Amino acid sequence: MSENPRRFMRHPVSVEFKAHEANQAQHGDILFDVLNMSQGGAFLRSDVLLDIGTTLEIGLPFEFLNGSVTGRVAWVTRGDRDQAPGMGIEFVGLDDQAQKQLNEWIED
Numbered sequence: 001m002s003e004n005p006r007r008f009m010r011h012p013v014s015v016e017f018k019a020h021e022a023n024q025a026q027h028g029d030i031l032f033d034v035l036n037m038s039q040g041g042a043f044l045r046s047d048v049l050l051d052i053g054t055t056l057e058i059g060l061p062f063e064f065l066n067g068s069v070t071g072r073v074a075w076v077t078r079g080d081r082d083q084a085p086g087m088g089i090e091f092v093g094l095d096d097q098a099q100k101q102l103n104e105w106i107e108d
Helices: 096-107
Strands: 011-021 030-037 041-045 055-059 068-077 086-092
Touching (some): 011 041, 041 068
Antiparallel strands (some): 011 055
C-alpha cells in the first residue's frame, strides 16, 4: 500500500485565477483554469508553464479575500493522457483569518 505524500486533500473546483509573476504586474495577468484546490494550494491548468519556485501574485475570485495572495510554483507537469498540463501552486503567507475562510470555502 502506497502512502499519499500530500499534506491536504484535493477538492475539485471550477474557478479561474488571474495571476502574474511577483513584481511583474506591468506585463498583465494570465487567466488560469483551476481544476482542484486544497487548503495549501491549487492546480492551475495551463499550457503556460513557469519554473518551479516562481512566485506569483494571485487574484482569488472569492469575496472573503480582498486583493491578491502569494503563491509559489511547487511542481509542473506537461500533461499526458490522464492529466492536463499545468502547475501545482502552494499558497504562501496567508494570514490566519484568510486561511480559515479558504478552508471553510473548500470544505463547503
